[in-house]
Structures are given as C-alpha cells and as structure tokens.
Amino acid sequence: MTTRGALIVFEGLDRSGKTTQTEKLLKYLNENGKKAIIQRFPDRSEPLTGSTIDNYLRNASCINQTKEAIHLLFSANRWLLRQKIEELLKEGTNVIVDRYSFSGVTYTLSKGVSKQFACPPELGLIRPDAVLYFDVDPAVTAKRGGFGDEVLERTDFQQKVRENMKMFENQSYWKKINANETIDEVHKNVCAIVNDLIPKVATNPIESLDEKDFGL
Ligand code: NYM
Ligand code: MG
Numbered sequence: 001m002t003t004r005g006a007l008i009v010f011e012g013l014d015r016s017g018k019t020t021q022t023e024k025l026l027k028y029l030n031e032n033g034k035k036a037i038i039q040r041f042p043d044r045s046e047p048l049t050g051s052t053i054d055n056y057l058r059n060a061s062c063i064n065q066t067k068e069a070i071h072l073l074f075s076a077n078r079w080l081l082r083q084k085i086e087e088l089l090k091e092g093t094n095v096i097v098d099r100y101s102f103s104g105v106t107y108t109l110s111k112g113v114s115k116q117f118a119c120p121p122e123l124g125l126i127r128p129d130a131v132l133y134f135d136v137d138p139a140v141t142a143k144r145g146g147f148g149d150e151v152l153e154r155t156d157f158q159q160k161v162r163e164n165m166k167m168f169e170n171q172s173y174w175k176k177i178n179a180n181e182t183i184d185e186v187h188k189n190v191c192a193i194v195n196d197l198i199p200k201v202a203t204n205p206i207e208s209l210d211e212k213d214f215g216l
Helices: 018-031 050-059 067-079 082-090 101-109 155-168 183-201
Strands: 007-012 036-040 094-098 130-135 174-178
Touching: 007 018, 007 101, 018 036, 018 094, 018 130, 018 183, 050 067, 067 101, 082 094, 101 155, 130 155, 130 183, 174 183
Parallel strands: 007 094, 007 130, 036 094, 130 174
Antiparallel strands: none
C-alpha cells in the first residue's frame, strides 16, 4: 500500500526564521531517506500571479493599497499550486510549506478587511497535517537582518498579525514553536514534531480547509 506524505506548514511573522528552518528540515528528511520538497507562498515564480505579487510586495507605497485585490491574488497563487501539492502528497512526498492560508488571512485582517471577505477564498485548499507557528515578539524580528525591506514589515503591523494568529490557537494541527531559541534548538523541536507526524498521517485521507478552520 502506498502511504501519503505529510503537509507541513510553517507560519509566523516576517523574519521569524521560517525559511531557514524549512531548509534545515528538508535536508534532515532527505538525509533520513524521506522524500520531501519545499513550496513557498507566495510562489513568486508562479506564471499567472507570481510577478504581480512580487511587484506589490517590493513596490507598494502603502499597506492599504489594493488590499482586497492583493488578497485574492495571494489566494489564487495557492489555488494554482493545489493540484501539484495533492499529487506530491499522494505519491508519498512530504510537502514543507513556507506560509499558507494562515498568513493569507491574518495579514489581510491586519489591514482591516473583514473575516467574511478574507476566509472564504481559502475554503477547499488542502488542510495541513501540522502548522508550526513560529511565535516571536515583533520587537525581536525588527532587529533581524533585512527587516523593513518589504511593504508589510513594520513593527505595528506585525503586532496586529501576531494578535490575529491567535484565532488558530485551538486547532489540533496548530503547534506553537518558540522562535526566540537558537537555530539548532528550534530545528530539534521541529524534527521531533515531524518525526512523530509523518507515520501518524500516512494512511489518513487528504482533507480540505472548511469553515471550522476559520471559526466561520
Ligand atoms: N503574505 C504572504 C500575505 O500578505 N498574504 C499571503 O497569503 C502570504 C502567503 O507576503 N510579508 C505576506 C507576508 C510577507 C510577504 O512573504 C512575503 P515572504 O515569506 O516574506 O516571502
Ligand atoms: Mg518576508
């Protein structure tokens, strides 16, 4: 019987260490004989939406610019990769995702858009088996290299995102990680969760996000 891969999502504020940790996890899984790939969102290389989103993030002069339209573009960017992710999971590849619907919803809510607008486009995307939420004080990330390069990287805005992320705290797949620890300590915590997760979900059906995931 073929077993499926796990969908492992990394979430957190800008500069919380997600990208570093997804790369370390990929290397760890591969070295342990497990198939895995990284899928980043936004996927700036996706042909229909990627360059438009990249352009917005690097050039928009204000976070309120086109907030509804950009929200739908971020969501479309995920929908355009949905089938590929499903196929990978079915053939037994673990898919490590750097940001997903949870960033999609909380970043947009933090711009003042309603939950009723922000959540529905996410319904039907594949539900992650685990979301590793990298929790860190925005005062800490603001001091990390590169902070401030893109339009949403402002401490007051990041604080709102952190507050909004609390809406997911009670989901069974939500695993809070202390992102203030060293890179090696965080990696150890990530590996422990993932080693436990992969065999547990191998024969589970693939499910989709629904109203319950967003408290609708
Ligand atoms: N972002 C990311 C959103 O606003 N909505 C989304 O759906 C996603 C996936 O894009 N500041 C924001 C969060 C980040 C920015 O992401 C770029 P990254 O991981 O820094 O490349
Ligand atoms: Mg960023």
